[in-house]
Amino acid sequence: MNSKGIFITFEGPEGAGKTTVISAIYDRLQNQGKKVLLTREPGGIKIAEDIRGIILDNENTEMDAKTEALLYAAARRQHLVEKVIPALAQGYIILCDRFIDSSLAYQGYARGIGIDEILEINQFAIGEAMPDVTVFFDIRPEDGLARVLNNDKREQNRLDKEALSFHHKVYEGYQQVIRRYCDRIVVTDASLTQDEVVENVYKIITSRIM
Numbered sequence: 001m002n003s004k005g006i007f008i009t010f011e012g013p014e015g016a017g018k019t020t021v022i023s024a025i026y027d028r029l030q031n032q033g034k035k036v037l038l039t040r041e042p043g044g045i046k047i048a049e050d051i052r053g054i055i056l057d058n059e060n061t062e063m064d065a066k067t068e069a070l071l072y073a074a075a076r077r078q079h080l081v082e083k084v085i086p087a088l089a090q091g092y093i094i095l096c097d098r099f100i101d102s103s104l105a106y107q108g109y110a111r112g113i114g115i116d117e118i119l120e121i122n123q124f125a126i127g128e129a130m131p132d133v134t135v136f137f138d139i140r141p142e143d144g145l146a147r148v149l150n151n152d153k154r155e156q157n158r159l160d161k162e163a164l165s166f167h168h169k170v171y172e173g174y175q176q177v178i179r180r181y182c183d184r185i186v187v188t189d190a191s192l193t194q195d196e197v198v199e200n201v202y203k204i205i206t207s208r209i210m
């Protein structure tokens, strides 16, 4: 993005460790006195968190795939204009848990709507606001899901509960997205220990911002 701050997004299958690792990196950057903002999609602000509640509600099993895609894009638009763009203008480093690549992989590829079709509705939603760098947390979908299941504090949502075949398609979708945006997306091995992943992601980020 062409602004004073830097927009960094984090992607990957369920349970890849994004939230855990981003939080450690946020603390580290803050302790160094950096202006850093931690946020997530869908969510990060009230309207988008409300939309998140609707999308991920386990009772909304009848939700149409295009409705789902449009809701993610709507949440993204509001989060961007209300929180991300103003913070970038103030020079913040934005650490955002998921962004457009999730829509391309989950709705575009795994739901079968088409990556180009999802790109089009998202371009309407975000304009030119693409991330400066994206870190993909690479882990086998079954290993990520096992982490989610082992976490007592993490309730399984409507997307987590999709069949394993869906999560494999999400992974395949991500591989296509990574090939398409190979200049922007950096892949990190998320099957390593938590400390190792934090170190590796920290190096990727600092190589871009220092």
Ligand SMILES: Nc1ncnc2c1ncn2[C@@H]1O[C@H](COP(=O)(O)OP(=O)(O)OP(=O)(O)O)[C@@H](O)[C@H]1O
Pocket (backbone or CB within 6 Å): 012, 013, 014, 015, 016, 017, 018, 019, 020, 021, 147, 148, 150, 151, 190, 191, 192, 193, 194, 195, 197
């Ligand atoms: N490198 C790691 N090795 C083993 N367990 C991990 C690792 N990183 C995170 N975990 C654990 O895996 C679980 C999922 O981690 P986390 O919530 O950070 O993943 P996530 O990518 O944000 O998942 P989701 O996108 O599905 O919310 C947590 O219980 C966390 O403690």
Ligand SMILES: Cc1cn([C@H]2C[C@H](O)[C@@H](COP(=O)(O)O)O2)c(=O)[nH]c1=O
Pocket (backbone or CB within 6 Å): 014, 040, 041, 042, 072, 098, 099, 100, 102, 103, 104, 106, 107, 159, 160
């Ligand atoms: C942004 C975005 C997310 N999703 C999916 C991916 C996850 O299953 C949930 C979000 O839950 P998390 O615990 O915060 O990772 O939503 C999606 O399908 N499309 C998107 O654009």
